[in-house]
Structure formats: C-alpha cells, structure tokens
Amino acid sequence: MHGQASAELMVYIAFFMLIFVVFLLFMLSDFNTDISRRQFIYTKATADQVGDYAAFAIAAGPGFSANFSIPTHISGKEYAIRFVSSGWMYIDINDDRRGLTSYAYPLGFANFSLGCSPSSQCPQNSQRKYTAVDGALYEETKISPAKGWIFFNHTRDSFGEWIEVQ
Numbered sequence: 774m775h776g777q778a779s780a781e782l783m784v785y786i787a788f789f790m791l792i793f794v795v796f797l798l799f800m801l802s803d804f805n806t807d808i809s810r811r812q813f814i815y816t817k818a819t820a821d822q823v824g825d826y827a828a829f830a831i832a833a834g835p836g837f838s839a840n841f842s843i844p845t846h847i848s849g850k851e852y853a854i855r856f857v858s859s860g861w862m863y864i865d866i867n868d869d870r871r872g873l874t875s876y877a878y879p880l881g882f883a884n885f886s887l888g889c890s891p892s893s894q895c896p897q898n899s900q901r902k903y904t905a906v907d908g909a910l911y912e913e914t915k916i917s918p919a920k921g922w923i924f925f926n927h928t929r930d931s932f933g934e935w936i937e938v939q
Contacts, residue, residue: 816864824880827862838924840923841923850867854923856913857912860880861877861878861879862878863878864876
C-alpha cells in the first residue's frame with residue numbers, strides 16, 4: 774500500500790512539474806517578445822526625436838546651428854545613426870546575441886543634402902561614405918551618439934544648402 778501511494782505521489786509531482794515547465798517556457802518566450810517590442814519603441818522614439826531636430830534645423834534656415842540631446846544607448850545597447858542622401862535615416866543597434874539590427878525611417882526632406890559640406894572636413898565622430906542601393910550611389914553620414922548630443926548646422930555655400938551633422 775505504501776509503495777502504491779509513493780508511486781501515485783511521484784506521478785502527481787511529475788505531472789505538475791511538466792505543467793510548470795510548459796508554463797515557464799511560454800512566459801519566457803513572451804518575455805523575449807516584450808524585450809524586442811520595447812527596443813523597437815525606444816528606437817522609434819529616438820528616431821522621431823532626431824528627425825524632429827533635423828526638420829527644425831531645416832525650417833530655421835541657413836545660419837542655424839545647435840546641439841540637441843539624444844540618448845547614448847537604446848535598451849542598454851550601443852547604436853549609430855546613419856543619414857542617407859536618399860532621404861532616409863537608419864538606426865543601427867549593435868546586439869551581441871543578434872548582431873546588427875537596423876531600423877529605417879523616412880525623413881522626407883527635399884533639396885537638402887545631409888552630411889558634411891564638400892568645402893569642410895567631416896567631424897571626428899562621423900564618417901562619410903557612399904553606398905550602393907538599387908544600383909544607385911547614395912551619400913551616407915554615420916553618427917555615433919556616444920557623447921549624448923547631436924549637432925545640426927544649416928549652411929549655404931556654392932554647392933547649395935547643407936545640413937551638417939555631427
């Protein structure tokens with residue numbers, strides 16, 4: 774009799790442990806989805822903030838320059854902001870587990886060049902390069918927000934109007 778009661782008790786414990794493990798796996802998968810969703814929300818908020826700063830610099834016109842505060846990390850991870858001359862801004866998040874994740878946001882600026890003016894050198898914390906997208910070459914400026922600010926300078930020279938970013 775005691776052996777049968779012990780066996781039944783072990784079966785009940787195993788059954789409830791199995792239910793607990795399935796529930797725990799469900800909760801962990803939901804937790805990881807929540808982390809990805811939260812990172813996307815923070816990235817979008819940062820992109821909206823930087824896009825608004827750029828739009829403000831363009832609306833202010835030539836001669837405007839200002840520093841704007843931006844977060845140094847998104848969800849505890851380092852990131853970079855890329856401005857592409859086709860009118861897009863990319864936020865690249867470096868994650869050790871997933872690698873590089875890029876989020877694209879349209880800026881909607883027309884007749885402006887984002888980046889370094891041809892008559893000046895690029896700032897130290899940015900770089901200028903050309904990337905091929907759909908067979909066309911686009912100028913790209915990459916900014917590291919490690920300092921916690923972004924600088925916009927609206928200038929006009931013989932090449933046209935420029936928004937210099939650093």
